Amino acid sequence: MPATVAAVANLKGGVGKSTTTLMLADGLAYYYGADVLVVDLDPQANSSQMLLTDRGLQLAFEQGKGVHHLLEQFAANQPPNIANLILPNAVTLEELRRAEERDERQGWISILPSHTQLRLTEMELEEKIYTKGMAPSRLASYLADHIAKALEPLTNLYDVILIDTPPYLSPVSRAALSISDQFITPTLADSVSIWGTKQFSDWITANVTPHLASRNFVVITRFKNTRYARNAEAELKEIYLKDRTFGPTIPESVQALSAMDRPDLDSYDSIRGKYGRLRGEVKRLSESFAEFLAKRSNVPPPKRVRE
Ligand SMILES: Nc1ncnc2c1ncn2[C@@H]1O[C@H](COP(=O)(O)OP(=O)(O)OP(=O)(O)O)[C@@H](O)[C@H]1O
Ligand SMILES: [Mg+2]
Numbered sequence: 001m002p003a004t005v006a007a008v009a010n011l012k013g014g015v016g017k018s019t020t021t022l023m024l025a026d027g028l029a030y031y032y033g034a035d036v037l038v039v040d041l042d043p044q045a046n047s048s049q050m051l052l053t054d055r056g057l058q059l060a061f062e063q064g065k066g067v068h069h070l071l072e073q074f075a076a077n078q079p080p081n082i083a084n085l086i087l088p089n090a091v092t093l094e095e096l097r098r099a100e101e102r103d104e105r106q107g108w109i110s111i112l113p114s115h116t117q118l119r120l121t122e123m124e125l126e127e128k129i130y131t132k133g134m135a136p137s138r139l140a141s142y143l144a145d146h147i148a149k150a151l152e153p154l155t156n157l158y159d160v161i162l163i164d165t166p167p168y169l170s171p172v173s174r175a176a177l178s179i180s181d182q183f184i185t186p187t188l189a190d191s192v193s194i195w196g197t198k199q200f201s202d203w204i205t206a207n208v209t210p211h212l213a214s215r216n217f218v219v220i221t222r223f224k225n226t227r228y229a230r231n232a233e234a235e236l237k238e239i240y241l242k243d244r245t246f247g248p249t250i251p252e253s254v255q256a257l258s259a260m261d262r263p264d265l266d267s268y269d270s271i272r273g274k275y276g277r278l279r280g281e282v283k284r285l286s287e288s289f290a291e292f293l294a295k296r297s298n299v300p301p302p303k304r305v306r307e
Contacts, residue, residue, distance in 0.1 A: 002155035003037070004293055006162055006217075007180040011200045012193055013167035016186040016221030018046040019256055020285075021164040023278075024184070027286025029107035030093055030271055033305035034159040038090065038111045041067060041173050042166035043119035050260040051090040051111055059265075060087055060113045068118040070150055071172065074143060075125055080150035086112045094268040095306070106305050110158075122170055136171060143175035151179070159302075177208050182215035182296065184289075189220050189232035189249075198240045217292050219247040219285065222256075245292045248284040253277065 008021045021038060028034040040048045049057050060066060069085050090111040091097055099105055129139045151161060163180065165173035177183060183204065187197040197218075205213040218241055220233055237246055250256070255276045275282050287301075294301040 001159075001297075001299070003151075003158040003161050004182070004297075005151065005180045006160065006182050006184055007165055007173070007177045008162060008184045008186065009165045009173065009177060009200075009204070010185050010187060010197060011167060011169065012187070012196045015167075015188050015193060015197075016219070016250070016256075017167070018042070018050065018164050019260060020184065020186040020219050020221060020250075021047050021162050022050055022260060023250075023275075023282045023285055024289060025109050025160075025162055026093060026271070026274070027282040028160055028289070029091070029096060029109050031283055031286050031304050031306055032159075032290060032302045033106035034302070035107070035157065036109045037086070037154065037158045037161045038109060039067065039161060039163040039176070040112065040114035041118070041170070041176055042114055042164055043116050043122075044166065045114040045116065045118075047164040048111060048113035048115075050262065051092060051109070052087070052113060053262050053265050056265045057113060057115070061115050061117070066113050066115045066117070067172075068115060068121040070112075070147070071118070071121045071125060071143075074146045075121070075128070080146055082112065082150040082154065086110055092262055092268055093274065094270045097268050118172070119170075122172060126171065137174075140171045140174040140178070143171055144178045147172075147175055148179045174208055177204060177212070180209070180212065182217060182293075183209075183212055184217045184219065184247075185244075186219045186221045187236070188222055189229045189236065191232065194232060194236055194240055197236075201241065201244070214243070215296060216241075216244045217247055217289060218244045220249040222252045223249045224252050245288075247288045247292075248281055250278070250281050250285070 008017045025036045025038050029036050065085050088110045090109045096107050163176045187193050255278045259274050290301045
């Protein structure tokens with residue numbers, strides 16, 4: 001089956017978009033043996049840094065990898081050529097690396113990394129469009145065509161393409177949302193986040209991607225188990241976003257911080273070592289997302305390859 005494309009998006013910052021992207025990438029690769037491509041469209045490059053470390057990110061930039069080159073190809077009216085921009089090895093889990101060494105690869109993670117350069121390239125494009133008197137939405141729609149064409153040859157190589165987006169609607173993130181098969185919305189359980197998440201989610205489905213209305217997977221993250229947060233969680237599920245599919249609620253935990261803090265580029269950790277007590281959440285997250293996908297396409301959920 002061709003890869004499914006899922007954008008992870010919320011206009012609100014710091015709600016766990018990048019962390020959820022990587023938990024899902026690890027979970028789908030580890031428990032389901034999925035081949036996952038992480039596409040980082042945020043110039044903050046957090047998910048790239050979490051997978052590759054600062055040094056790895058710098059090396060990737062020096063080697064000419066990165067999503068900003070895709071935009072440069074667009075600006076130069078060149079057809080997209082994405083294969084050389086991807087780092088095919090962004091696995092941090094020991095079990096996946098060992099299986100690969102034994103030629104028994106089941107589950108893998110690759111990344112199209114980001115860099116701060118992405119924002120500069122985007123601004124140049126915006127300026128170009130502005131001087132031509134063209135609406136920004138036109139830029140997003142041209143970019144959507146370009147990105148869709150870029151991803152087309154990849155859809156047979158991967159099972160899932162996860163797109164991490166910035167906490168604002170950049171032309172490129174808007175383009176990515178419009179070509180996604182579904183979108184994932186991490187949110188906090190507090191009143192400001194509820195309001196913002198509802199507005200954003202409704203706005204996306206009304207203005208950018210009407211086809212995504214029923215394809216929204218919501219994950220409450222960084223949950224502090226207080227009465228206030230429990231009420232907010234219930235409001236989200238039962239009132240504001242009751243027509244959406246909810247994944248497991250992820251608790252606030254220092255393990256989420258350490259899991260995303262890779263000491264160096266040569267370090268690998270077991271799923272237990274990396275996620276500790278959050279391992280159950282990573283498993284439930286990937287399970288519920290796999291079920292969500294299966295329901296959406298009327299196929300049975302994929303088989304688990306590890307417990
Ligand atoms: N479950 C959790 N428990 C504790 N801290 C968490 C949890 N999930 C994420 N965090 C931390 O919260 C901060 C924000 O998370 P993250 O970077 O994933 O959010 P984001 O939505 O991608 O942010 P941005 O909008 O800047 O892209 C990070 O420091 C991250 O390590
Ligand atoms: Mg982020």
